[in-house]
Amino acid sequence: MSVVAVAAPAAASGAQASVQARVAKCPKLPAGVKEGKDVRCYAVRQPLRHGRRPDDQRKVTIGVTRAVALRHTSAPPLIFLSGGPGEPNAQNVLAAVKPKQPNALSSLRRTRDIYFIEQRGVGLSRPELSCEKEMKAATSIPGTDAEISALVIATYEACAGRLKRQGIDLGGFTTAQIAQDLDSVRRALHIGRADVQATSYGTKVALAAAQRNPKWIRRMLLVSTIDPRANFALDAPGNLVRAVNTLNATCNLTSCRTRYGNLREKLDAGIESLAQAPLTSPAAPGQVLTAGLAITKVFSAFYTKQGIDQLPSLISAIARRDPKLLKAGDAGATAGLVTGQEYSVLCGEELSHLTAARIARASASLPSYARTFAGTQTTLGLPAVSICKAFDRKPQVARPTGLSNVRMPVLLVSGSLDQVTPPSYAAAVRKRLPRATSITLPAGHSAVNNVGPCGQKLVVAFFDVKRLPQCPKQRRN
Structure with a gap:
């Protein structure tokens, strides 16, 4: 400009x-x-x-x-x-x-x-404060949620380091x-x-x-x-549960229940299955669907009407481990954010209050899929704690x-x-x-x-x- x-x-x-x-x-x-x-x-x-x-x-x-x-x-x-x-x-x-x-x-x-x-x-x-350069450089294909988290953390550590070397406060x-x-x-x-x-x-x-x-x-x-x-970051797993419960209750009032069954139970079973063994397929070599990636697809779908309309079929596909999910994008993925700025703000505010112990306590009584979300989501979950250490933001005075x-x-x-x-x-x-x-x-x-x-x-x-x-x-x- x-x-x-x-x-x-x-x-x-x-x-x-x-x-x-x-x-x-x-x-x-x-x-x-x-x-x-x-x-x-x-x-x-x-x-x-x-x-x-x-x-x-x-x-x-x-x-x-x-x-x-x-x-x-x-x-x-x-x-x-x-x-x-x-x-x-x-x-x-x-x-x-x-x-x-x-x-x-x-x-x-x-x-x-x-x-x-x-x-x-x-x-x-x-x-x-873009991290696009580092995101493009992250070309490896992890096979587990732990590997994905490690790659994401390393990517944003590199971005934070570059921004600070450029003299950006x-x-x-x-x-x-x-x-x-x-x-x-x-x-x-x-x-x-x-x-x-x-x-x-x-x-x-x-x-x-x-x-x-x-x-x-x-x-x-x-x-x-x-x-x-x-604190919408600490509340995020519980807020996701509330949205899934509302979706399930709405489905129960229509023919959706007859076609798809109990969406809440299917989602929990599907995520537990992927946590035990990520989905792979010979037809899609190098691609994998982990429990964390699957719950992120569900979370993202709530952003748009199209995504919400597709949620019953998406959850059912996760429950039956449909190989087509390996090629499907997020049904309701949001437009790209400038993530260096996102973490610069959040790491000094909502995310500054997150610790592994607090995340565990907040999600302990929640369904399995919500605990997976809390442990894998890179902006609102456990990986964000490590990312924020790289951004080195002091918590804002209340x-x-x-x-x-x-x-x-x-x-x-x-x-x-x-x-x-x-x-x-x-x-x-x-x-x-x-x-x-x-x-x-x-x-x-x-x-x-x-x-x-x-x-x-x-x-x-x-x-x-x-x-x-x-x-x-x-x-x-």
Whole structure:
């Protein structure tokens, strides 16, 4: 992203910015999307550590993409915050400016600008804390979960070492710093009052930013909300069990039960079988399905509607050790994260509280598949403890988790099948917000994207201050 030294045009009235945004050349755009007319990109320099002494001149650059409104109205701009941590905004921008199908972002863009503000270390921001180089170099094919964990740990140890040798202070990549970036970048772009939409990890950033300075936020939509008082990493095995139980209960009410049987029992039996002997096949030489890889497939499937629809057949295939699984990708795999940034953030926050003993205690009473998940999952399980030693992040000082300043209208949307941020997180946050509404949709993670047109209408109605539609099987928390 090359930068041109031109101040960004005002997008709305607001406080005078103390930091200037610079117009930047956008990365390669798809056919039909014109830079300047449809999208504009900016770069905003920020302190590596907000609030540090004046002689600390270390900086990071925050990348911003503005999806220009098709028709400007009185509607305030929308600031969109992605998840992760470590999720770039490229796919979200495309959803707004060149959608494959109608969605909430493309609908909102009809009447307002949308600003996609990258997290520091991600996407258009610099430096980018990518571990892609080390991941590409990891070419060996492990045959057991222990070998897979060792390879992953070694890969991220190498990445952390390289980032530190490049002089990157990983301690500057925290939720608190990202939340302060949001307010500073907003002022640099001359954005006054605005709406905020955030998903997953972005909800944690949004709540921190709103608590710090709520005056500029008109309305806030939080999808797959993280409760600041919870630890979603330590909770992860139990949250997966809750999602599987909900899936099984839903299956029991339909012909799914007749076709697939008890999904919960099948999953446990299948994972135990793979733990005893990983699946291999002469027809797929060099490929293996371990218990850890199998439960990761199940976990990933909860991210999308397509993945959830395929879960009964996926679980049945695991139970019968179907060789076709050796060639099948993750049904609901998420878009790639910038994993160096992901670990830099999490290792100083949620993951800093994980130890082998705590993971064992938290999962001891859970089904076999959940214990396998806890022992093998590289971001939320036991391998992350070793990875975080390489990133050498000091635990963040515990900050107040009160939300007393967050008094604007807030809509919290959860998925009944969310395996990461269950509806109970949103319900707990709602109790601490005076003007919040919390609803649960029959979907997994990022629920508004996985319930069809109703999710789109729900988002648009909330920001247009209209009556919210009632989606099928929706319930209020």
